[in-house]
């Protein structure tokens with residue numbers, strides 16, 4: 001037992017991975033995205049599970065994240081998606097990492113390293129934004145190997161927007177121009193979770209890059225079709241009750257007296273706060289599952305402590321477990337619910353779980 005911890009189900013992770021593999025079929029490789037410490041599920045452990053289940057490629061954001069995988073014995077190919085800084089170039093070779101290239105000028109700086117060329121087809125963030133002729137010329141004039149061609153979508157969950165179709169079109173133009181010059185990359189990939197889940201099959205090419213679906217989530221978008229497959233949350237987030245007590249009607253609770261007891265009530269002080277990643281925005285709004293019910297957060301979420309109403313559960317005592325993400329009896333809450341209550345996104349809730357929170361692998 002701990003003060004605040006997450007439980008990560010290796011079985012669910014593997015099941016989500018296989019569900020995605022089955023959905024896209026044998027002709028499409030699945031490159032799991034394990035950036036940001038695998039959305040805080042633990043990059044090394046997640047990578048171990050996924051490579052044992054057959055993943056040949058993993059994607060991370062930074063060279064540091066790639067090195068972390070290598071230092072934990074991960075032998076799969078690793079794509080660095082988020083850019084390589086000038087002083088990190090040497091480490092690509094040293095750690096056998098594969099860069100996504102976002103600037104044509106970088107192709108000449110790679111030596112003979114294989115790379116994936118990222119095209120900015122309208123996302124307006126990373127990726128090469130250049131005329132097809134310039135792209136073809138840059139690829140042709142260097143000995144490095146164009147192993148992959150990729151892009152990333154800005155609005156793939158939104159079926160009321162034409163942006164994804166326009167991006168596909170722009171991508172196809174570059175791909176066609178490269179093919180005409182004899183450059184046919186082994187891997188062509190565009191799709192993250194949403195174009196897999198809400199299926200946009202024309203984006204699958206021969207590789208997909210799901211991140212959050214592996215961890216059990218996806219984004220319901222505007223006018224979007226039903227999801228193609230079912231994925232289930234991999235992570236549960238728990239905390240211990242530090243203290244239970246009775247307070248009288250009219251008592252102020254916590255910083256700034258943001259909450260006043262509306263009646264005599266029983267409260268529990270939990271060993272979790274915003275330093276653990278529980279969003280401060282949940283102050284006076286969020287719920288924590290306790291004693292089989294969703295118990296309202298009372299007052300401010302503080303750094304290390306949070307107060308909830310447990311009047312409904314007189315049996316709860318110090319040392320008992322409450323659930324931020326997961327199930328407790330009939331009650332269930334996932335990261336999407338937490339995000340909605342906090343006015344943020346599921347990704348930010350998961351990535352916000354801090355390093356102080358212990359991880360237990362099941």
Ligand SMILES: *Cc1c(COP(=O)(O)O)cnc(C)c1O
Pocket residue numbers: 033035081152191192193194209210211212213
């Ligand atoms: C994060 C990321 C992904 C995975 O996104 P999800 O929405 O988590 O599936 C895929 N590709 C790129 C370039 C990314 O940055």
